[in-house]
Amino acid sequence: MAKLTDYRKDLEKIERDLAELANPSDTEQVTRRAYRIYQRAALTGRPDEFTAAERAIADALERIGPWPDLCLIKANLDMKVHRLTGTKRALEMAPGLAESYPARVLWTDIHLQEGRYQEAKKNLEELIREDRTWDNLARLAYWESKFGETENADRIYSEAQDEITAKEMREYAWVELQKGLLDLRRARHEQAAAHYQQAAEAYSGYWMVDDHMAELLGVEGKYDAAVELYQHVLNETPKPELQQAFGELLAAMGEEKEADGWFDRALAGFLEASDQGGVHYYHHLVDFFSDVRENGSEAVKWAHKDFELRQNFGTEAALGWALYRDRQFGEANAMMDRALASGVRDAHLFAKAAAVKAATGYSRDSEELSRRASLLNPRHQGFHVHRS
Amino acid sequence: MADHNDPNAVNSAFSDIDVSAADLYDLFGFPSADTAGGEKAVIALTMATVPETGIFDSDMLYRVQMVAAPRASWPGTEDQSLDTLLKYFSAVKEKYLGIFKAAEIRVTVDAGGRAHLSFLRFPGGDFNVSIATNKVETVNTPNGHAIQAFIGGREEGFFNDLPGFFRSINYAPQFYHVPHSMTEARELPIPKTLIELEGNDLFNFDPATPKWGKTMKKDMPPGPWTWTGNKFKKDENGNYRFVYDGEDARAGKNCNALIFEIPLAFITPDGQKNRIVNTWGESWVLKAAHKVEAIPDEPFWHQHPRALLDGSESDEQLKRYKLVDTDGLPFADAALSEREDNRQLGANNFWLAPHFIKRLAHLGWGFGPSITALGLKTSFDHDNSPVSVHKTYALAVEAFPRTRKTLFQKLNMPDDSWNPKGMDIPLRRPFEIFVPNVCAIDMDTTGTWPFGRRPEDQVATRFLALFLDMDAELNGKKYHVETLGDPALWASAPIVPKTPPNPLRNDKEFLDHFPYLAEPW
Numbered sequence: 001m002a003k004l005t006d007y008r009k010d011l012e013k014i015e016r017d018l019a020e021l022a023n024p025s026d027t028e029q030v031t032r033r034a035y036r037i038y039q040r041a042a043l044t045g046r047p048d049e050f051t052a053a054e055r056a057i058a059d060a061l062e063r064i065g066p067w068p069d070l071c072l073i074k075a076n077l078d079m080k081v082h083r084l085t086g087t088k089r090a091l092e093m094a095p096g097l098a099e100s101y102p103a104r105v106l107w108t109d110i111h112l113q114e115g116r117y118q119e120a121k122k123n124l125e126e127l128i129r130e131d132r133t134w135d136n137l138a139r140l141a142y143w144e145s146k147f148g149e150t151e152n153a154d155r156i157y158s159e160a161q162d163e164i165t166a167k168e169m170r171e172y173a174w175v176e177l178q179k180g181l182l183d184l185r186r187a188r189h190e191q192a193a194a195h196y197q198q199a200a201e202a203y204s205g206y207w208m209v210d211d212h213m214a215e216l217l218g219v220e221g222k223y224d225a226a227v228e229l230y231q232h233v234l235n236e237t238p239k240p241e242l243q244q245a246f247g248e249l250l251a252a253m254g255e256e257k258e259a260d261g262w263f264d265r266a267l268a269g270f271l272e273a274s275d276q277g278g279v280h281y282y283h284h285l286v287d288f289f290s291d292v293r294e295n296g297s298e299a300v301k302w303a304h305k306d307f308e309l310r311q312n313f314g315t316e317a318a319l320g321w322a323l324y325r326d327r328q329f330g331e332a333n334a335m336m337d338r339a340l341a342s343g344v345r346d347a348h349l350f351a352k353a354a355a356v357k358a359a360t361g362y363s364r365d366s367e368e369l370s371r372r373a374s375l376l377n378p379r380h381q382g383f384h385v386h387r388s
Numbered sequence: 389m390a391d392h393n394d395p396n397a398v399n400s401a402f403s404d405i406d407v408s409a410a411d412l413y414d415l416f417g418f419p420s421a422d423t424a425g426g427e428k429a430v431i432a433l434t435m436a437t438v439p440e441t442g443i444f445d446s447d448m449l450y451r452v453q454m455v456a457a458p459r460a461s462w463p464g465t466e467d468q469s470l471d472t473l474l475k476y477f478s479a480v481k482e483k484y485l486g487i488f489k490a491a492e493i494r495v496t497v498d499a500g501g502r503a504h505l506s507f508l509r510f511p512g513g514d515f516n517v518s519i520a521t522n523k524v525e526t527v528n529t530p531n532g533h534a535i536q537a538f539i540g541g542r543e544e545g546f547f548n549d550l551p552g553f554f555r556s557i558n559y560a561p562q563f564y565h566v567p568h569s570m571t572e573a574r575e576l577p578i579p580k581t582l583i584e585l586e587g588n589d590l591f592n593f594d595p596a597t598p599k600w601g602k603t604m605k606k607d608m609p610p611g612p613w614t615w616t617g618n619k620f621k622k623d624e625n626g627n628y629r630f631v632y633d634g635e636d637a638r639a640g641k642n643c644n645a646l647i648f649e650i651p652l653a654f655i656t657p658d659g660q661k662n663r664i665v666n667t668w669g670e671s672w673v674l675k676a677a678h679k680v681e682a683i684p685d686e687p688f689w690h691q692h693p694r695a696l697l698d699g700s701e702s703d704e705q706l707k708r709y710k711l712v713d714t715d716g717l718p719f720a721d722a723a724l725s726e727r728e729d730n731r732q733l734g735a736n737n738f739w740l741a742p743h744f745i746k747r748l749a750h751l752g753w754g755f756g757p758s759i760t761a762l763g764l765k766t767s768f769d770h771d772n773s774p775v776s777v778h779k780t781y782a783l784a785v786e787a788f789p790r791t792r793k794t795l796f797q798k799l800n801m802p803d804d805s806w807n808p809k810g811m812d813i814p815l816r817r818p819f820e821i822f823v824p825n826v827c828a829i830d831m832d833t834t835g836t837w838p839f840g841r842r843p844e845d846q847v848a849t850r851f852l853a854l855f856l857d858m859d860a861e862l863n864g865k866k867y868h869v870e871t872l873g874d875p876a877l878w879a880s881a882p883i884v885p886k887t888p889p890n891p892l893r894n895d896k897e898f899l900d901h902f903p904y905l906a907e908p909w
Contacts, residue, residue, distance in 0.1 A: 026565060026605070026607070027565040027607050028565045028605070031567075064607075067567060068567035068569045068570055069567040069568055069569055072567075072569050094567075095611075096570060096572070097569060097570075100569040100570065100571070101569070101571070102569050103569065161675075161676065161677055162675060162677070163710070164675065164676040164677075165447070165673045165674065165675055165676055165710055166447040166673060166674035166675065166676055166678070166679035167447065167673065168676060169676055169679060169680075171676070172676030172677065172679075172680070198680060201680050202676065202679070202680045
């Protein structure tokens with residue numbers, strides 16, 4: 001019999017726990033059951049599992065009321081799907097919860113999502129001084145990767161890894177992927193591959209590792225291997241954003257027709273989630289209508305929706321780009337300026353801002369931004385996955 | 389953006405906390421009765437049976453550290469001031485951190501169940517051996533000593549009414565489902581006490597749910613989680629209700645254990661002078677990065693045979709692991725350090741000294757008045773408070789006057805059996821016992837607590853004896869560390885149930901020979 005991968009073992013353990021918790025009898029068991037279902041969703045990344053998690057949390061709340069740990073799970077789920085209002089509300093549901101350490105951690109995410117960058121960093125540093133946890137170090141590293149020195153980010157990710165034990169190999173693999181992305185965004189493909197390989201060795205069978213590896217293969221033009229890996233990943237977790245990424249790879253390969261099929265599926269998935277009240281695919285819809293099937297007005301529509309929920313460099317840049325696609329150059333320029341004013345240093349942001357500047361007649365600014373984009377990542381114009 | 393940098397997607401902040409192989413239970417240490425070939429110290433470190441009794445987690449590394457030293461004693465002055473006490477702690481700290489470099493036995497067990505032992509910084513030089521688990525083995529050292537070693541599963545040697553202790557300190561997680569996120573709902577702000585408080589419905593025994601706090605928990609009621617009463621609870625016969633029932637919470641359970649019987653001459657070249665073997669244990673878990681390195685699974689020193697042979701390289705090995713738990717004295721963690729992760733300092737708990745004084749005063753305001761109510765004399769100055777008081781201190785200087793006697797009094801022993809050679813050995817005092825957090829085995833005694841710790845010692849009850857006034861007498865005999873374990877005392881006290889707080893003996897007989905802890909169930 002084939003040896004189970006680490007990913008499968010974890011899934012099986014969750015299933016075993018859920019079987020034992022089939023009839024939860026007390027508050028702890030009800031909470032644990034909801035947590036396990038959420039954990040399964042986070043592990044698989046499958047939209048249907050997230051729907052199940054949402055339902056399980058709602059049922060649990062109905063049954064035991066606003067138990068603080070349960071509210072925290074709900075807050076995390078809401079954060080994960082960009083419902084910042086839901087996160088804030090969940091943290092207020094149980095008295096005293098908002099002041100707790102895990103709630104304060106979530107608030108740093110909220111600050112970042114709502115564009116209060118310095119507040120996010122300050123609070124993170126304070127939390128790390130209180131308790132040096134790997135996840136907060138990883139958050140700080142991410143912050144640094146966007147606003148500060150990439151080397152700094154890499155060092156802090158390493159510090160995060162130093163806090164992770166052999167009992168948390170998936171967490172270790174996840175941080176390896178972040179380190180790989182740092183390299184990928186600097187066109188250091190060999191180093192990125194080494195991190196991805198390390199992640200694969202640390203935690204076998206994880207679709208998220210394959211997803212990153214497939215992107216790298218695509219970036220390097222190793223299309224056949226990338227296709228094979230994407231098919232494997234999509235078989236495991238049919239997420240619309242992965243379907244879009246696969247479509248983009250096929251398009252880059254010149255397989256337009258096949259690519260179109262995957263784009264259709266991706267779009268259907270994005271829209272289905274939105275029809276059901278989900279907001280977490282808004283930014284993917286913006287990307288989709290800006291770059292995959294160019295439709296300026298649709299892109300602007302979704303970008304505005306996302307912008308209303310959270311105003312940060314990501315949504316500002318996305319709205320700016322959508323406005324550009326809709327040929328509203330003046331507004332696009334203003335929005336790009338807002339994104340640039342955040343201080344973020346990102347090759348894709350600079351490249352898009354350069355295009356907007358060029359369209360609005362600021363050719364010197366455009367050239368400077370193009371130069372900065374190429375400095376950060378000389379290969380930023382090739383195939384890439386929309387991860388940010 | 390942050391949706392793609394989402395550590396919460398992979399962390400387990402809300403998961404229930406699994407029993408861990410890193411969870412150390414106890415450290416026993418006493419002189420062996422077998423002196424053939426020279427004196428020997430027995431040291432046993434016990435831990436959770438994870439993954440199973442007798443099977444060890446190959447990601448773990450355990451350290452049993454030891455330093456032999458002359459018998460330390462208070463400078464001789466009767467100046468019992470806070471300043472002098474803190475100077476004493478500082479001097480002991482210098483002694484531990486300055487002069488001594490602890491020797492240690494480092495233990496890992498590979499996935500095949502073979503134990504790998506490194507003996508480091510002993511006078512005879514460093515060496516490594518591999519032995520079978522669950523079997524008594526003799527390790528012959530390069531300098532001609534024979535060490536008995538047992539790495540395997542045993543019967544749990546701790547016998548204790550743990551729920552009773554938790555009830556005494558109003559520790560909510562033992563009785564209620566307490567959310568992990570509510571760290572303020574651990575020890576509730578209710579006076580600690582040995583006898584129930586009138587109206588303390590949050591913790592008083594509930595006859596309708598006798599298993600409450602043992603095998604079942606209740607949902608946490610809405611706050612405030614305080615107590616507004618002003619007296620101890622009495623039943624219709626005028627009896628107080630004991631928070632303990634004396635039941636052994638660990639009955640029928642096993643532990644994993646590292647047990648050694650080590651010649652004193654192996655630990656120190658001057659066994660005549662260095663009569664105290666200070667020992668403590670630590671658990672460390674492998675860091676993830678090194679788990680990846682270790683694939684395929686090979687014991688570290690098979691690839692790096694010289695790596696453990698000098699100090700600097702051995703530290704390199706330790707850098708691959710993360711410290712999780714320490715164990716020196718019973719109740720040092722639970723009662724004095726409040727189980728905080730960042731207080732897992734073992735012998736290096738010197739900076740906790742002021743906290744120790746404040747915590748002792750906090751406990752004293754709870755236990756002192758309940759001892760008085762039972763007609764006994766307490767070492768704690770509670771101003772004749774008729775009932776336990778919940779009081780915390782921000783400053784050691786404020787707490788110190790209350791605890792002066794508790795800290796400085798000599799702990800009487802029930803008889804002279806602890807001192808079989810009839811030597812002039814001073815009785816130990818609480819401040820000497822708890823800082824540093826080590827088990828100090830006095831090789832001229834039987835090693836019964838606080839001169840070490842023997843398996844048969846009822847250490848939980850002896851810990852409570854700190855709060856008895858050791859100058860007082862009961863039936864013509866001075867109070868001693870076993871006074872509260874005397875069934876006759878409770879039989880005549882106005883209290884129910886009429887039982888000593890903790891079981892008097894283990895549920896399984898200890899062995900009179902190595903490895904001393906009984907066979908597992």
